[in-house]
Amino acid sequence: MTQTAYSTSGQVIDWIEYHAATKPDARAMVDLASNRIYSYAEMHERVGRAAGMLKAHGIKPGDRVAFLCLNTTDIMELIFGCWRIGAICLALNFRLTPPELAYILNDSEASLILVDDPFKQVAEATKPHCKTVKHWLGTTGIGGDSDYEQEMAKADPVYDFYPQGYEDQCLLMYSSGTTGNPKGVIITHGMVEFTNAGAMRVGDARPDRVSLNNMPLFHIGGLAVTGLPALWIGGCCVIMRLFDVDTTMNAIDNADLNIAVLFMVPAAYNAMRMHPRIDEIDFSRIEIALGGGETVPEPLSHFWLEKGLVIQEGYGMTETCAAGTTLRKEDIPHMIGSAGRPLSHSRVKVVDEDGAEVARGEAGEILFKGASVTPGYWRNPEANAQSFTADGWFRSGDIGRMNAEGYIYIEDRVKDMYISGGENVYPAEIEGILYEMPHFAELSVIGVPHEKWGEIGCVVAVFKDGHACELEAILSHLQDRLARYKMPAHLHVIKELPRGGSGKVLKYQLRKSVPAALG
Structure with a gap:
């Protein structure tokens, strides 16, 4: 023992x-x-x-x-x-x-x-x-x-x-x-x-x-x-x-x-x-x-x-x-x-x-x-x-x-969820699918303001060297996998995601900086 x-x-x-x-x-x-x-x-x-x-x-x-x-x-x-x-x-x-x-x-x-x-x-x-x-x-x-x-x-x-x-x-x-x-x-x-x-x-x-x-x-x-x-x-x-x-x-x-x-x-x-x-x-x-x-x-x-x-x-x-x-x-x-x-x-x-x-x-x-x-x-x-x-x-x-067997699945942080056209969108669901693509070193999905829908999705991406892609390729990968209201409308490329001491992505910083960068 x-x-x-x-x-x-x-x-x-x-x-x-x-x-x-x-x-x-x-x-x-x-x-x-x-x-x-x-x-x-x-x-x-x-x-x-x-x-x-x-x-x-x-x-x-x-x-x-x-x-x-x-x-x-x-x-x-x-x-x-x-x-x-x-x-x-x-x-x-x-x-x-x-x-x-x-x-x-x-x-x-x-x-x-x-x-x-x-x-x-x-x-x-x-x-x-x-x-x-x-x-x-x-x-x-x-x-x-x-x-x-x-x-x-x-x-x-x-x-x-x-x-x-x-x-x-x-x-x-x-x-x-x-x-x-x-x-x-x-x-x-x-x-x-x-x-x-x-x-x-x-x-x-x-x-x-x-x-x-x-x-x-x-x-x-x-x-x-x-x-x-x-x-x-x-x-x-x-x-x-x-x-x-x-x-x-x-x-x-x-x-x-x-x-x-x-x-x-x-x-x-x-x-x-x-x-x-x-x-x-x-x-x-x-x-x-x-x-x-x-x-x-x-x-x-x-x-x-x-x-x-x-x-x-x-x-x-x-x-x-x-x-x-x-x-x-x-x-x-x-x-x-x-x-x-x-x-x-x-x-x-x-x-x-x-x-x-x-x-x-x-x-x-x-x-x-x-x-x-x-x-x-x-x-x-x-x-x-x-x-x-x-x-x-x-x-x-x-x-x-x-689930029925007692296993927990994390959908997202309450504060990271955004609402598009009255529907709740959980970024972690989208991120999990996008990580199947070979292009990303790391990524994060956030909601950004939209005049009609309230918020829409934006993919904030750090690409691997020589593996950049356009938003169209991202949407093609997500097609038939997600409802239309979950589909991101923007792609914003940066060199590094901001992270806290625990290693978590600081999405609140992205929510502050990215909308201004999108114009």
Whole structure:
């Protein structure tokens, strides 16, 4: 039977201490950028020093400690150091501007922030506008001389774990803020534990499997899908500073690293698909390939299936600690296109505008309830009232349907849907068909204003080199596949789609910029 750091009592235990005692020499973390390798015994020591460093700076249980970093083992040390003393770790999107960062730091009342070298200037511009941050520590993110390493070296290690239960908060992550100010999502120890348990069951997790962590660790997918579960079960995290397709391909092909678990957004899988070495790389060591962030186009799933890589698409969000639904290996290929069935600790239903559950196969808003769902937003009762039903169901804001067997299909975001001539149009349906064409590196469909129909569709495309096409070719491909009101009327070509920290296309930016470009 696999041993994990799981607590059945509702009392949180120190995973790193547990594994350091039971398997001290096993690899815990590998940092690709610096070639640093830490065993569980070494990680236990460094987490202790991180905890001691935080205590020396006056951090108390419940205080918020932030990081603004590219992926680095420093993040994991800081997170577990916070948890060891009962503090809350605040993950910051490194793509944010100084005003955006200042808002989050002030709203969260953070006390300390760890800043990676690439973001020093951003931090300096943010600092004058922050009211509560007393300590700004620098790090290189790859070892060597820095504030962080100096403070770690002189810290008195803390090895006693501050008593905490499943209901206690451990992380704070802010939503992307596509409408209004971003909202702080409260993540508890219980949410993390049940997400870990769900990941273990779905992936038949084993401690001998090595996970590649090349998605941003400030995002719930990058942290909670592969990073934390690997350390919970006593496995190894291979950490990449930032997604890079060459580095990713080389890591997968490296027999010494022995990467067995991936989690990536569709854009990353697509970048690998187009890599010139795609036919040279040995993918046979990959046992678990998870996909999320947005719907995985069916042609992309089928391409990787032919390569022997079974992409298990999942569906979740920060508010569900990345958990919700997922496909199992045995569901593929016949269920490709679905986001799977609810995890064991999740309840899912689909409702109409009045909150009544719809019949199987009918579209409606997806609602969640369960052990991995957030108890609410940070100090934001208005957002809580809008996002939760009276009986505690979380409103996802996503449109989907559930088939007779309980599999969820994501139609689109409520806010991404547009209305043409009184008919609802879901861009994801159109995008899935267009990805069958060989022309697109990536694409997005949005609604743009129209005097007669209210809105009409526009394909925003990034073409592969030498594979451009006209709107007529697109319409020809869609003909007989879609109703007339769903047919796009415009094609707009750009060099790159705007994406957020999670890898999702920022359609709200396209809805602002594209209509003006169309004239």
